[in-house]
Amino acid sequence: MLNRSIYLLLIITIAKGFSPLIQLPTNELYRNISRTVVLCIDDFGAKGDGFTDDTKSLQDVWEVACSSSSRAKIVIPSGKSYLVRPTDFAGPCLSKVTLRVSGFIVAPKSPAVWEGLDVRKWLYFHGVKHLKVEGGGIINGVGKKWWERSCKTNDSNPCTHAPTALTFRRCWNLKVKNITFFNSQRMHLAFIHCKHVAASGINIIAPADSPNTDGIHISASTNVKLENIAIRTGDDCISIVSNSSRIRIKNVFCGAGHGISIGGLGKNNSYASVEDVVVNGAVLFDTENGVRIKTWQGGRGFARKITFENVWMNNVSNPIIINQYYCDSPVTCTNQTSAVKIENVSFSGIRGTSATEDAIILACSDSYPCKRLYLKNIELTASSGTAKSFCWEAYGTSSGLLYPKPCISSGDIIIRHLVKSNSTSSLPHDYALF
Numbered sequence: 001m002l003n004r005s006i007y008l009l010l011i012i013t014i015a016k017g018f019s020p021l022i023q024l025p026t027n028e029l030y031r032n033i034s035r036t037v038v039l040c041i042d043d044f045g046a047k048g049d050g051f052t053d054d055t056k057s058l059q060d061v062w063e064v065a066c067s068s069s070s071r072a073k074i075v076i077p078s079g080k081s082y083l084v085r086p087t088d089f090a091g092p093c094l095s096k097v098t099l100r101v102s103g104f105i106v107a108p109k110s111p112a113v114w115e116g117l118d119v120r121k122w123l124y125f126h127g128v129k130h131l132k133v134e135g136g137g138i139i140n141g142v143g144k145k146w147w148e149r150s151c152k153t154n155d156s157n158p159c160t161h162a163p164t165a166l167t168f169r170r171c172w173n174l175k176v177k178n179i180t181f182f183n184s185q186r187m188h189l190a191f192i193h194c195k196h197v198a199a200s201g202i203n204i205i206a207p208a209d210s211p212n213t214d215g216i217h218i219s220a221s222t223n224v225k226l227e228n229i230a231i232r233t234g235d236d237c238i239s240i241v242s243n244s245s246r247i248r249i250k251n252v253f254c255g256a257g258h259g260i261s262i263g264g265l266g267k268n269n270s271y272a273s274v275e276d277v278v279v280n281g282a283v284l285f286d287t288e289n290g291v292r293i294k295t296w297q298g299g300r301g302f303a304r305k306i307t308f309e310n311v312w313m314n315n316v317s318n319p320i321i322i323n324q325y326y327c328d329s330p331v332t333c334t335n336q337t338s339a340v341k342i343e344n345v346s347f348s349g350i351r352g353t354s355a356t357e358d359a360i361i362l363a364c365s366d367s368y369p370c371k372r373l374y375l376k377n378i379e380l381t382a383s384s385g386t387a388k389s390f391c392w393e394a395y396g397t398s399s400g401l402l403y404p405k406p407c408i409s410s411g412d413i414i415i416r417h418l419v420k421s422n423s424t425s426s427l428p429h430d431y432a433l434f
C-alpha cells in the first residue's frame, strides 16, 4: 500500500492549499533582523489596491535589495494585492535576497500589455544566486484572456507563446517555498538552466481545461528538489525537459491535467539528456497520464536512470506510459531513424485505477529500443474492462506482484537494421497523438 503518512501529508498540504484566502494576517511589520535589511514594497510607493500599477515600486525595491551589501528581505505584505506588469529581475546581487510574498501579486488582464515585450515572460528572475522566495502569498496570472487566444482552445487562433508566471533562469541556490499560484497565462513555475533548487509547500491551481498551464517546468537544470507540492492544472503537473539531471520529487499531488512527464524530448532533431530522476510518493487523480516519458522522433541524446516509485493512481487514463512517437504538432510527424534513447527506467509500487484499459504503454523506438526497463509491484485495474499492457520494442525485467502482466521482453535486444524503421507494422497510429 502507499505509505499512509505520505498520503496524510499530501492531504494536509492540499487542505492548507485550498483555504489560502482566509488566513491572511494584516499589518505586516518590518524590522531589521540581525544584519538583514528589511524593505517593504509600500515604502517604495506601492498602493497594493489591485488596480494601481505597482511595477515601478517592485523594480525599485528589487534594485535596492539586490545592491545591498548586507542580506536583504523584500516584503510584499499580506492582505494587499499588487498589480505588476511583465518585469525582469536581474542578478547577480551583492548579498542574499529573500522575497517574502505574503500578499497577492496579480498580472494585468490584457495580453495587449505585452505588446512589444517578450510574451514568454511575466515575472522573470535571471542570474540570481542565493535567492529565497516564500511567505504564504499568492501569484495570480489572471490567464483567462490568454487561454481564449490559444490555438488549443480554438484552432482558428494562431499558435503563439504566452507568459510563464514565474521564471527563474540561470539561478543558483534557489529556494521557493510556501507560495500559491493561480491561473497562470501559460506555465506557472519554471526553472531554466538553474542549479541547486529546492521548492516545497507549493500549491498551483488552474482550470482543467486551461491550455498549456503546466504546474512546474524544469529545463536544463541540475540538482532540483521538489517536495510537498499540490498541483491542479490543465497541462503537465510537472514536466522535465532538455538537459536536466539529479531531480528529486517527493510527495506530489496532481489532480486533473496531464500528469508527471519527462519530455517531450528531441523535438526538431534536437539533443536532449535527462538523467538521474527519482519521483517517490505521488498521488494522481483523474489525470490524462500518470508517469510518462515522451520523445519526438528524430531527436538525439538519452533519458536514463529514471525511477518512479510509490505512486497512487486514481482514474488515470494512461498510468504508465513511454511514448517515443510523441507528436504534438498540427502536421503529422514522419518516422525517422534517430531517437532519444531510453535506458534504465524503473516503475515500482505503482497502484490504483486506470480510466482506460491501457494501463501500461511502452511504445519504444524501432531504431533505439528501450533498454533495461524494470517493473516491480504494479497493481493497476481498469475502471471498466480489463487492464492491459502494450509493448513495442520494450526490453527489460520485472518482479513482484504484477497486474496487468507487463509485456516487456527479457531477451537480449536483437540488433536491428535501421531499415526496419521504414516498415509499416502494427503500431497503432494513435500513439503519435499523445
Ligand SMILES: *[C@@H]1O[C@H](CO)[C@@H](O)[C@H](O)[C@H]1NC(C)=O
Residues within 6 Å of the ligand: 030, 031, 032, 037, 038, 039
Ligand atoms: C536597518 O538598520 C540600518 C542600520 O543598522 C538602518 O540604516 C536602516 O534604516 C534600517 N532599516 C529599516 C527598514 O529599519
Ligand SMILES: *[C@@H]1O[C@H](CO)[C@@H](O)[C@H](O)[C@H]1NC(C)=O
Residues within 6 Å of the ligand: 102, 135, 136, 137, 178, 201
Ligand atoms: C507560510 O507562510 C505563512 C505566512 O507567512 C505562515 O503563516 C505559514 O506558517 C507558512 N507555512 C509554512 C509551512 O511555512
Ligand SMILES: *[C@@H]1O[C@H](CO)[C@@H](O)[C@H](O)[C@H]1NC(C)=O
Residues within 6 Å of the ligand: 154, 155, 156, 157
Ligand atoms: C474560433 O475563432 C473563430 C475566429 O475568431 C470564431 O469565429 C469562432 O466562433 C471561434 N470558435 C469558438 C468555439 O470559440
Ligand SMILES: *[C@@H]1O[C@H](CO)[C@@H](O)[C@H](O)[C@H]1NC(C)=O
Residues within 6 Å of the ligand: 220, 242, 243, 271, 272, 273
Ligand atoms: C543540451 O546539451 C547539448 C550538448 O551539450 C547542447 O547542444 C544543447 O543546446 C543543450 N540544450 C539545452 C536546451 O540546453
Ligand SMILES: *[C@@H]1O[C@H](CO)[C@@H](O)[C@H](O)[C@H]1NC(C)=O
Residues within 6 Å of the ligand: 267, 268, 329
Ligand atoms: C523545427 O524548427 C523550425 C525552425 O525553428 C520550425 O519552423 C519547425 O516548425 C520546427 N518543427 C517542429 C516539428 O517543431
Ligand SMILES: *[C@@H]1O[C@H](CO)[C@@H](O)[C@H](O)[C@H]1NC(C)=O
Residues within 6 Å of the ligand: 286, 287, 288, 315, 317, 355
Ligand atoms: C475519470 O476521469 C475522466 C477524465 O479523464 C472523467 O471524465 C471521469 O468523470 C472520471 N471518472 C470518475 C469516476 O471520477
Ligand SMILES: *[C@@H]1O[C@H](CO)[C@@H](O)[C@H](O)[C@H]1NC(C)=O
Residues within 6 Å of the ligand: 304, 305, 343, 344, 372
Ligand atoms: C543501468 O543500470 C545498470 C544496473 O543498475 C548499470 O550497470 C548500468 O551502468 C546503467 N546504465 C546506464 C546507462 O546508466
Ligand SMILES: *[C@@H]1O[C@H](CO)[C@@H](O)[C@H](O)[C@H]1NC(C)=O
Residues within 6 Å of the ligand: 419, 422
Ligand atoms: C526510408 O524512407 C525514406 C523516406 O520515405 C526513403 O527515402 C528511404 O529510401 C527509405 N529507406 C529504405 C531502406 O527503404
Ligand SMILES: *[C@@H]1O[C@H](CO)[C@@H](O)[C@H](O)[C@H]1NC(C)=O
Residues within 6 Å of the ligand: 334, 335, 366, 421, 422, 423, 424, 425, 426, 427, 428
Ligand atoms: C512508423 O513506424 C511505426 C512503428 O514501426 C509504424 O507502425 C508506422 O506505420 C510507421 N508510419 C509510417 C508512416 O511509416
